[in-house]
Amino acid sequence: RKEVEQDPGPFNVPEGATVAFNCTYSNSASQSFFWYRQDCRKEPKLLMSVYSSGNEDGRFTAQLNRASQYISLLIRDSKLSDSATYLCVVNIPGGSYIPTFGRGTSLIVHP
């Protein structure tokens, strides 16, 4: 079982739709969570950090559920330009906390 799991999708939604992704993690001592966006053949770029109380940045909302060990990303009013792969990052304890990626969820927004 992988330490960080994501549904690879693709999620295929029309413009204007609301879409949500989850990311589960196995180590309950994990901390510091992030969502990154990766466009085809490009590097991952920070979308937002995930705070315990939940946080919002425009059309994007991130939440952390420690009890069930998952984080979520909600995108409202989807735009064509939101089409990308969304990667979650979980810092997993070891000797150091290591930022560990899920495999990513592919989102395709169509007209």
Next chain:
Amino acid sequence: GAGVSQSPRYKVAKRGQDVALRCDPISGHVSLFWYQQALGQGPEFLTYFQNEAQLDKSGLPSDRFFAERPEGSVSTLKIQRTQQEDSAVYLCASRLGQHSNQPQHFGDGTRLSIL
């Protein structure tokens, strides 16, 4: 401002050759990470430096992989006797401090193809 710079952008090598990949992190960033990303997968952790100290190398797939950051700035990932399964994108990321609550910043990656 200058971001994380990786070179070369593309590298083609024959099986059995040695390759060296360079990462120039954001100036002043303490933490540096190397990841390997296969097609359709997320980045897989290889190794982590805090300044010049290699604190974690648990993700290096074999003893053919070696990384260094001798002066706590530029880092080099070396792969000896390359194999076809080493073909992937190698991503470098830097982070301002040692704390995990700070985000990483990624370079464009080096796309390595082993023939």
